[in-house]
Amino acid sequence: xxxxxxxxxxxxxxxxxxxxxxxxxxxxxxxxxxxxxxxxxxxxxxxxxxxxxxxxxxxxxxxxxxxxxxxxxxxxxxxxxxxxxxxxxxxxxxxxxxxxxxxxxxxxxxxxxxxxxxxxxxxxxxxxxxxxxxxxxxxxxxxxxxxxxxxxxxxxxxxxxxxxxxxxxxxxxxxxxxxxxxxxxxxxxxxxxxxxxxxxxxxxxxxxxxxxxxxxxxxxxxxxxxxxxxxxxxxxxxxxxxxxxxxxxxxxxxxxxxxxxxxxxxxxxxxxxxxxxxxxxxxxxxxxxxxxxxxxxxxxxxxxxxxxxxxxxxxxxxxxxxxxxxxxxxxxxxxxxxxxxxxxxxxxxxxxxxxxxxxxxxxxxxxxxxxxxxxxxxxxxxxxxxxxxxxxxxxxxxxxxxxxxxxxxxxxxxxxxxxxxxxxxxxxxxxxxxxxxxxxxxxxxxxxxxxxxxxxxxxxxxxxxxxxxxxxxxxxxxxxxxxxxxxxxxxxxxxxxxxxxxxxxxxxxxx
Amino acid sequence: xxxxxxxxxxxxxxxxxxxxxxxxxxxxxxxxxxxxxxxxxxxxxxxxxxxxxxxxxxxxxxxxxxxxxxxxxxxxxxxxxxxx
Numbered sequence: 001x002x003x004x005x006x007x008x009x010x011x012x013x014x015x016x017x018x019x020x021x022x023x024x025x026x027x028x029x030x031x032x033x034x035x036x037x038x039x040x041x042x043x044x045x046x047x048x049x050x051x052x053x054x055x056x057x058x059x060x061x062x063x064x065x066x067x068x069x070x071x072x073x074x075x076x077x078x079x080x081x082x083x084x085x086x087x088x089x090x091x092x093x094x095x096x097x098x099x100x101x102x103x104x105x106x107x108x109x110x111x112x113x114x115x116x117x118x119x120x121x122x123x124x125x126x127x128x129x130x131x132x133x134x135x136x137x138x139x140x141x142x143x144x145x146x147x148x149x150x151x152x153x154x155x156x157x158x159x160x161x162x163x164x165x166x167x168x169x170x171x172x173x174x175x176x177x178x179x180x181x182x183x184x185x186x187x188x189x190x191x192x193x194x195x196x197x198x199x200x201x202x203x204x205x206x207x208x209x210x211x212x213x214x215x216x217x218x219x220x221x222x223x224x225x226x227x228x229x230x231x232x233x234x235x236x237x238x239x240x241x242x243x244x245x246x247x248x249x250x251x252x253x254x255x256x257x258x259x260x261x262x263x264x265x266x267x268x269x270x271x272x273x274x275x276x277x278x279x280x281x282x283x284x285x286x287x288x289x290x291x292x293x294x295x296x297x298x299x300x301x302x303x304x305x306x307x308x309x310x311x312x313x314x315x316x317x318x319x320x321x322x323x324x325x326x327x328x329x330x331x332x333x334x335x336x337x338x339x340x341x342x343x344x345x346x347x348x349x350x351x352x353x354x355x356x357x358x359x360x361x362x363x364x365x366x367x368x369x370x371x372x373x374x375x376x377x378x379x380x381x382x383x384x385x386x387x388x389x390x391x392x393x394x395x396x397x398x399x400x401x402x403x404x405x406x407x408x409x410x411x412x413x414x415x416x417x418x419x420x421x422x423x424x425x426x427x428x429x430x431x432x433x434x435x436x437x438x439x440x441x442x443x444x445x446x447x448x449x450x451x452x453x454x455x456x457x458x459x460x461x462x463x464x465x466x467x468x469x470x471x472x473x474x475x476x477x478x479x480x481x482x483x484x485x486x487x488x489x490x491x492x493x494x495x496x497x498x499x500x501x502x503x504x505x506x507x508x509x510x511x
Numbered sequence: 512x513x514x515x516x517x518x519x520x521x522x523x524x525x526x527x528x529x530x531x532x533x534x535x536x537x538x539x540x541x542x543x544x545x546x547x548x549x550x551x552x553x554x555x556x557x558x559x560x561x562x563x564x565x566x567x568x569x570x571x572x573x574x575x576x577x578x579x580x581x582x583x584x585x586x587x588x589x590x591x592x593x594x595x
Binding site: 074077078081082083085086088089092096100103104210211213214218222225226227228236239240243265266270271273274275277278280281416417487490491492493 | 519520523534537538541542544546547548549550553555556557558559561562565566568569570572573576577579580584585586587588591592
């Protein structure tokens with residue numbers, strides 16, 4: 001059978017299967033905002049864990065990680081594997097409180113929650129920041145689709161056409177809402193893990209075994225095996241900076257934040273805190289190693305081309321049908337992220353812009369309908385940005401994460417600090433984002449980075465501004481504070497009366 | 512005696528302090544700069560020792576997280592837990 005026919009069959013099966021799941025979710029869904037954007041808050045552990053993991057792992061994980069394993073070496077596992085595992089601390093710090101508030105007040109988008117703590121001005125600022133930084137990240141997925149399909153078809157499907165096919169497919173998928181996405185994400189997550197493991201085994205076998213490959217790397221480029229990586233890239237500052245970047249920015253990505261609204265009970269979040277790091281351990285192991293091993297097998301890739309190492313290795317080593325399945329796995333990785341990003345941005349447009357400012361009396365059915373229209377427009381925007389890829393997947397991703405990570409101090413203040421004021425929060429976000437953008441575009445001098453990444457100085461500025469301006473402005477009204485903190489106090493700080501009751505109960509039990 | 516109110520980012524109880532220390536320790540151990548600059552010894556002939564250290568660190572974190580969710584994580588109010 002000709003190769004193009006094989007890849008076409010695999011692609012049709014792939015797209016057809018996930019379309020079926022998407023359609024089923026669409027069919028059984030109810031036309032309410034909570035059902036469409038938050039799957040009626042009824043997802044269990046397995047689906048929530050895998051939708052979180054599949055959403056987190058994008059084209060960047062599959063292609064970009066292998067690319068950095070290739071160009072920087074195994075040292076990349078620390079900042080990407082270990083540091084990403086550590087974000088699970090946020091399931092308690094942020095996730096639990098966000099889940100509590102979502103259950104009590106029915107939030108579906110991140111800025112909605114911020115509005116009730118800091119007011120409408122910050123709601124719109126959060127919405128704009130999230131849209132601005134997630135849109136380029138969305139384009140990363142379309143870029144990845146373009147690369148994967150180009151390789152999958154042996155060049156018969158050009159980059160632009162591949163990106164277009166996947167964009168249309170995603171539009172179709174997202175119309176089914178959070179439930180469809182969570183289900184397809186779960187299957188895609190499992191598929192992705194399987195494909196990465198298969199690709200790893202294949203490269204090891206073709207390379208003559210791990211010991212041989214490692215010996216070859218050690219003789220050709222020992223820096224690929226040790227820290228600080230090739231060219232001494234991971235200085236202590238960069239090492240710390242990446243940890244900061246993932247730990248603080250990942251949970252605030254709107255598509256990941258929204259996943260804290262969907263668990264059916266608290267046990268789901270607890271289990272995620274335990275199992276998520278273990279999944280990270282495995283999932284980032286494979287692409288990092290594949291990239292580092294690929295350096296000795298296909299040398300000479302530079303710039304944005306390093307992101308193509310995994311597809312190139314598959315072309316070189318795998319039988320055609322297997323190569324097509326593994327590259328379909330990379331499509332699964334990027335689609336599972338992009339559909340969630342689109343849904344998240346759709347929810348922000350619908351709830352925080354349309355229903356909050358344009359049509360305040362919009363019915364829930366109208367909101368869901370508008371959400372779908374926004375989603376189609378967003379898909380097209382993402383595709384347009386992907387038409388002219390200007391940087392590597394990792395570079396775009398890092399910039400997007402920096403912009404979102406700046407929101408961390410304000411979000412923590414919203415959930416923990418009663419004295420934080422609206423003006424403190426607004427000025428923190430504006431100051432932090434300004435510094436982040438000026439550093440990303442290298443308008444501010446490099447020494448301000450303190451040897452780290454733009455996230456570090458941006459966070460310092462955002463935190464200081466929040467604290468100073470909050471203390472200089474009038475404290476928020478008790479009514480506003482009570483909305484969140486009465487709930488939190490009842491959970492985290494039992495009242496004196498409750499404490500007395502618990503002590504008495506303990507005493508009784510002892511007797 | 513006057514009750515002291517600690518800032519929100521500090522542990523408010525002795526129980527919380529234990530978990531603070533454990534989690535912060537993991538974050539500190541991530542910065543294992545003492546083993547930089549070498550890939551030796553190779554465990555099993557292929558896995559750099561520092562890489563195994565990273566794997567063990569993640570597993571240690573997951574174990575701590577497991578006990579944290581069992582022993583410390585406060586329960587939600589009944590109306591939220593039972594909301595259908």
